[in-house]
Amino acid sequence: MAFTVDEAKLWLINLNKIYQQEKMYLSELDQAIGDGDHGINMARGFNELNKKLETAEYHTTADLFKDAGMVLLSKVGGASGPLYGTAFIKAGGALKDKEEVTKEELAAALFESLEGLKLRGKARLEDKTMLDVWIPAIEFLQNHPKVDWDEFKKLVKEKMEGTKKLEAKKGRASYLGIRSVGHIDPGAASSYLLFVELARVCEGVGL
Amino acid sequence: MAFTVDEAKLWLINLNKIYQQEKMYLSELDQAIGDGDHGINMARGFNELNKKLETAEYHTTADLFKDAGMVLLSKVGGASGPLYGTAFIKAGGALKDKEEVTKEELAAALFESLEGLKLRGKARLEDKTMLDVWIPAIEFLQNHPKVDWDEFKKLVKEKMEGTKKLEAKKGRASYLGIRSVGHIDPGAASSYLLFVELARVCEGVGL
Amino acid sequence: MKKLINDPESVVSEMVAGFVAAYPKKVKQVPGTNVVVRADAPVQGKVGIVSGGGSGHEPAHGGYVGKGMLDGAVAGEVFTSPTPDQVFEAIKAVDGGKGVLLVIKNYTGDVMNFEMAAELAEVEGIKVEKVIVNDDAAVENSTYTVGKRGIAGTVLVHKIAGALAETGATLEEVAAVANKVVANLSTMGMALSPSTIPAAGKPGFTIDENEMEIGTGIHGEPGIERSEIKTADEVADILLNKVVNQLHLEKNNEVAVMINGLGATPLMELYIVNNRVSSVLKEMDISVRETFIGEYMTSLEMAGCSITLLRLDQQLSELLDAQADTIAFKK
Amino acid sequence: MKKLINDPESVVSEMVAGFVAAYPKKVKQVPGTNVVVRADAPVQGKVGIVSGGGSGHEPAHGGYVGKGMLDGAVAGEVFTSPTPDQVFEAIKAVDGGKGVLLVIKNYTGDVMNFEMAAELAEVEGIKVEKVIVNDDAAVENSTYTVGKRGIAGTVLVHKIAGALAETGATLEEVAAVANKVVANLSTMGMALSPSTIPAAGKPGFTIDENEMEIGTGIHGEPGIERSEIKTADEVADILLNKVVNQLHLEKNNEVAVMINGLGATPLMELYIVNNRVSSVLKEMDISVRETFIGEYMTSLEMAGCSITLLRLDQQLSELLDAQADTIAFKK
Ligand SMILES: Nc1ncnc2c1ncn2[C@@H]1O[C@H](COP(=O)(O)OP(=O)(O)O)[C@@H](O)[C@H]1O
Ligand SMILES: Nc1ncnc2c1ncn2[C@@H]1O[C@H](COP(=O)(O)OP(=O)(O)O)[C@@H](O)[C@H]1O
Ligand SMILES: [Mg+2]
Ligand SMILES: [Mg+2]
Ligand SMILES: [Mg+2]
Ligand SMILES: [Mg+2]
Structure with missing residues (x-):
């Protein structure tokens, strides 16, 4: 079984639904330790992406991801826009013109995304950012030849919740210093949602 | 028995206490149909007047009233400042250099005050202003050779309360039009307090 | 009530002090008053223009004191017309020999206090004209009421009357153009x-x-x-x-x-x-x-x-x- | 929430439209964007200065577009950094051949979006310099964190860099003076x-x-x-x-x-x-x-x-x- 452009599309379309649903939740997380727009940003960006997906046709996941990255880059804004934009553009770049993507290739592509995120945002593990979900998620995918998606979902959930105890060092939440402790990082939460939905799609095709 | 400069002073000193006490009440009346400062204005003006009275010496009620008028004029502000200021200046002018003042002379002096108020404010009976207390009050004093002060107090109270049903034609309350109905006019209330206190002082000397 | 203040009783005097301290090249305070005038007041040979009213309308009116607009602004207590003595101080401080125009917002209190100040000024031989601004369309005009209020449009009266005064026009001309603004x-x-x-x-x-x-x-x-x-x-x-x-x-x-x-x-x-x-x-x-x-x-x-x-x-x-x-x- | 708005989704575009409609002699909008530039942009032979950020800080940044300050301002969504494409449009619209200075408030989002725009501009051969404003004394600076935020002092960076740019100074000189302001x-x-x-x-x-x-x-x-x-x-x-x-x-x-x-x-x-x-x-x-x-x-x-x-x-x-x-x- 493989991850095709249809699966990629399904992932993003479902993600849009999820971000619309969780718009207020993500914004509330951001109100606690940021400026309160994260859910609004994600919902706006993915809504635009969804519109694009409704009309455009893609032959490769690479093209789809690159385009998705461009839309997110120009519609999300804030800190998360360049980050999620970069992530998809990098993944697209890594996949070249493959029509079907194996689990290893997908993991490798997402590793490139992570490298892009690190380069762009200069954050490190435990800075209380989306990286606190991304880093363990990608590690897990790369270290498990056969992925137990339930395990994976459990892991990202744990890591997302783990940001609660951290003091922020990057992003707006860092201005709060110690007062940032006790709240889930909004970007970690949106990344958690992204990985859970990826797991669902992969499960569906038995990846 | 007569109204001397001591009685005049007592009246104003007591009035200050009353306006300090009723500052919030008068301002609340003004919040309902005006801009909410009437009690603040009266309290500020009479407080200044009180300070002046504590140090200055007066030989005639005329001088006392003229000075009181000047202080009110320069410290009350708003619509009520020029009105109360004018009232006292005119009364002072009418009393000339008399040391003792009979009831007739006092009534005549306050009639001059009323004329001053009318000239300055151009309001008429039932415009929902302090005149709705002043006009019947002065009429009563002039028409009763021997004043029944209890009757007088009843009358001014009635007239003050009577402003409730009126629609304002002058002052800030007039901008509310029909919405001004149902509220006591703040200036009528402060004038009511002024006349009640006058009655008390006059009763005390058996005027 | 959440306000950046020290004492409700002293907001106006502290405000005027903080304002004058900020702009010493543009304005000066008439000592002992809450009157602010142009740093170069009185400007000789120019009609002086004075406006004012209760405080709480900032930047009105002190913010409009300067070349091409007001010569003086009088700050009353919050939402309370300034008293005649203060307005009179402003008139005296800005009179450059060509008389003074008072721009008054149409409130009973403002009209009475400015009128009394004008009476005082005339006694001292200063020529004074008054223009009553009543731009508020919300209020119906009627001969039995005080008529329409003066609100934000007043700033344009300051602007245009001030510009004409700068040209050396007479008091009557400046008053006339102010009234023309009010009419429009x-x-x-x-x-x-x-x-x-x-x-x-x-x-x-x-x-x-x-x-x-x-x-x-x-x-x-x-x-x-x-x-x-x-x-x-x-x-x-x-x-x-x-x-x-x-x-x-x-x-x-x-x-x-x-x-x-x-x-x-x-x-x-x-x-x-x-x-x-x-x-x-x-x-x-x-x-x-x-x-x-x-x-x-x-x-x-x-x-x-x-x-x-x-x-x-x-x-x-x-x-x-x-x-x-x-x-x-x-x- | 009580606001004078029509639709929360369209506040920024309606704001920009209402702003540009008010000041057609001073500013113009880059079509299809929320970018506002000087009416005479690009000014040839002058370093262009672009700033911006999320909306909700008005009059920043559109209010500072004009002679002696900014050449262009980019308005993001409310409190959300503008995206690289929009910033890039601003850079292109104001480049008069001497390069463009980006004045960026120190927020992760702003820095990343403006940086990506700068990368796009450099690909097109436009010289770009960046200055990061971090005037907020409330936040401690540390090598491990993002450091201090950029807040109101940014307006003085616009003022002073803008004044130097008007003299025909080079991009490096304008960037240097902007950094000097930031340091003080x-x-x-x-x-x-x-x-x-x-x-x-x-x-x-x-x-x-x-x-x-x-x-x-x-x-x-x-x-x-x-x-x-x-x-x-x-x-x-x-x-x-x-x-x-x-x-x-x-x-x-x-x-x-x-x-x-x-x-x-x-x-x-x-x-x-x-x-x-x-x-x-x-x-x-x-x-x-x-x-x-x-x-x-x-x-x-x-x-x-x-x-x-x-x-x-x-x-x-x-x-x-x-x-x-x-x-x-x-x-
Ligand atoms: N330097 C960074 N590296 C990685 N992620 C970051 C960085 N800075 C911020 N983030 C992520 O972005 C999220 C905030 O995004 P968002 O609210 O959309 O943008 P903004 O902070 O500009 O308002 C944070 O919760 C955090 O996860
Ligand atoms: N033209 C007028 N003639 C007589 N009294 C008036 C007139 N206008 C207003 N008043 C009185 O002044 C009172 C309001 O005084 P105050 O609140 O101190 O001044 P302002 O209305 O300027 O805030 C009104 O309640 C009314 O009794
Ligand atoms: Mg945010
Ligand atoms: Mg009042
Ligand atoms: Mg008042
Ligand atoms: Mg934001």
């Missing part, structure tokens, strides 16, 4: 939230989360009517309509527009209101010479706005365009 | 009430009737610490102290002062704050060349203020004094 001026306001006089400690009125007041003035007072809260476009239409009708504006008229914030309304929202105003005026073929958007005449921290239109002719246009160099209004 | 600039803010992002519908934080937040930024976010509400003088002392220490100010230093309102705080209160600030600086023998009081960099309808000091030298003083003709800042 109309404003209508609304509020989303009330304001609180520091010494009162609580708001002038209360208003529900889903309500607004139409036809509010600038003294924290309730408006003419209350309605359900509406969109910016609907609000703009209501206010603009009233103002356009009041002025009997017609196709090809030229106007100046002022979208004035009452205190707490973000500029963002005023721009959104102007988006509607400018497109409606365009549809009506009314041309806009200049648009002013900002806080020109406030009501402490009231949320809301007013829309002012001034119909222009050749003379008014030229005077509107003339240079002005004040703290809050520069051209 | 410090701001500290506080809030009495929060602000509400239209699309969020409720305030960014809640705060009790008797509390205030010290060290707030300009994005409706909570501050660094919460305390009992204090008097204007006490607040001024806390903010000023922090800023004076941050800059290591000494006797006989000369500064520019900005008392910035965050949105809902009346000018009256800002003047009262300045009354304290000016007298404390006088006592410290620090001389004030110029004081700016008003709403320069707001946070929607947040109540509160910030105090900015900029230490001046000969060059900065001259550039501060130079002419500027923008909508919100005129000299």
